Amino acid sequence: MSKVLFTPGPTNVPDFIREVLGRDLIHHRMADYHELLKEINEDLKVVFGTANDVLVLTSSGTGSMESTVVNLFSQGDSVLVINTGWFGKRFIEICQVYGLTVHELCYEWGNSYNIDEVENILDKFPEIKGVFVTYHETSTGVLNNLKPLGNLTRNRGCLLITDCISGMIVHEFHMDEWGVDCAVASSQKGFLLPPGLSFVALSDKAKDAMEQSSLPKYYWDYKKYFNSFNEKCEQPFTPAISIVVALKESLSYLLDKGVTTVVDEKRMLRRYAEEKLQELGFKLFIEDESIRGNALIPVIVPDGVDGKRLTSSIDERHNFTVAGGMGSYAGKMLRVGILSDITTKEIDLLVSYLKESLKDYKK
Template sequence: MSSKLLLTPGPTNIPERYLEIFGKDIIHHRTPEFRKYMKENNEYLKKIFKTKNDVAVITSSGTGVMEAAVVNFFSKGDKVLAINTGYFGDRFRKIGEIYGLDVINLQYEFGESYELSDVKKVISENPDLKGILMTHSETSVGILNDVKAVGDLTKNTDIILAVDTISGLVVNDFDFDGWGVDVAIAGSQKAFLIPPGLAFVAISDKAEKAMEKSDLPKYYFDLKQYKKYFDDNNETPYTPAIALVLALNASLKDLVNKGIENIISEKRNLRKYIEEKAQKLGFKLLVKTEENRTNTLISIYREDIVIKSIISALEEKGYTVTGGKGKYAQSLMRIGILGEISKEQIDDFFVIFEEEVKKQLGK
């Protein structure tokens, strides 16, 4: 196993049982064997997204499918709302603007979730609104945004709700069909515990109709091609990351067998455990309200220490954690818990963490 514990919001340490798959020879992607994996993966992904519809598998990073979530469902000049609660919400805004959408940017302070009344106001004042772009788990701050509340506003309208749940899926509650989501995206290097390189897109019936009308340019990310190839032959239109598709199969089996509810509960308990330990060390939690804290990572800060030097010291001792972004670049530490991490490992981490804090405070 790795000598470093990745306490990051992804990628995670890769369990030994998946690493073994990468040591095997490759298979061809136009064979019955590969098609069997694709078909099985689709059935598992439907269970994880909680949707009756197929889930496209694309060889890409998460940002690639953020772009796919924009270019496949809208047309030039379409008005969309970006619910912007951090770095990745802002990325959705940027992608929309680059493709010539008319983006209403609803921006909030770092550490704050969105206000539903603001979203209702935008919808009521913009009868020509075509879409809402939002982040489920905003990893730059550790916010969990309420997707269901927005879905309740859009589900009986023509507004397309596109949700980035790249770091949110599996470890936080998510219900694609039940919440009225139209497009949802996720990535392999997060709670799926395999390397970066695969991304997933769930599409509602409503979004599928919108795909037919979209005039934005696309080639590699044209989801109609992925749908056609999968419908016709359980294949991908272009060469996929074959080894990742095989590792994903093992990962999905494990996730479904363990039970998503059990994983969510386990992560919630681990998050709370870390929050308590951090507060005992004099750190504050960036996200003040419990229901807005993601189980993906814990954002903590303390003004009287330089967090960057502590992060460097932890890295040297075998623990990778991440700092903050934007105005919290100096003071924030983000402790990711997407991987297979035990309380014992967290205890060991906090022993080193406390030593480094004391060193800095001169104690």
């Protein structure tokens, strides 16, 4: 049986996309590629909910996170990072590497941010030029509501930069309407593609900041990407062509289905899995349903159970891969990813395998 990935990325790549990935390469400086990238840009604009062009970088998610820092800021600029988990912390590390002055609002894992605290910091430090936040925090499953943040930053000289890497596709996202200035997403999550591509969109306000930025950059330089796209419908450097070709296929599939339908389906699957996992004795990690994301179900393993042994056992016996907890939750938490194109049937199978493995602990 083939591998089933219950991980919050990478996901299983559906057969119709795998077929495209195996096709002959086309050349990225020729007319057929130009046409393809143009169509992809239009589709990505719909996904991002923006009237602005969306750049396609050859990079994993972290590269695109770094690209936001080097393109929108200068050494010594003050920024605020809302840290609700592992990936929020990554933004802090990147900003510090580039010599930014970082204010941090750190929340206990499993919680979202407090808007009053964000507002207080922005009032106290009016020099803050950017607020970084993770839309869906993959280490905890928390979905951070972006709209109130957009309302706060919209009329200040401050950008809202969002890591939507695991949040995109499986949650509503309306970049322009919500006042988001920069959003990044990656191929290996809701897009059902292998890792290798990232997508970046900027508001007009962010493009103005890009003109002021003096941090060093070469491969990540957005201006090169915008110029190349505007002049020739190309990227400046050799892209991961096969994945770009497959991206068109995945976008057509997702947009034909409708992003709202995908979001509804994932919410339904999440609730279904939450119920089944609780019946097995797992405890939901996030109490407040309004901040639970649809990319994964974070659950605490029953007392006396080693989460690492549990996930290894169903991986070895059944080829079902489930992500474990990160940081101090390693061995104590499962993160049951539902980004792959799965149904309740696969969830039922997973639950039966978990049940079987849990029985081993009682022997």
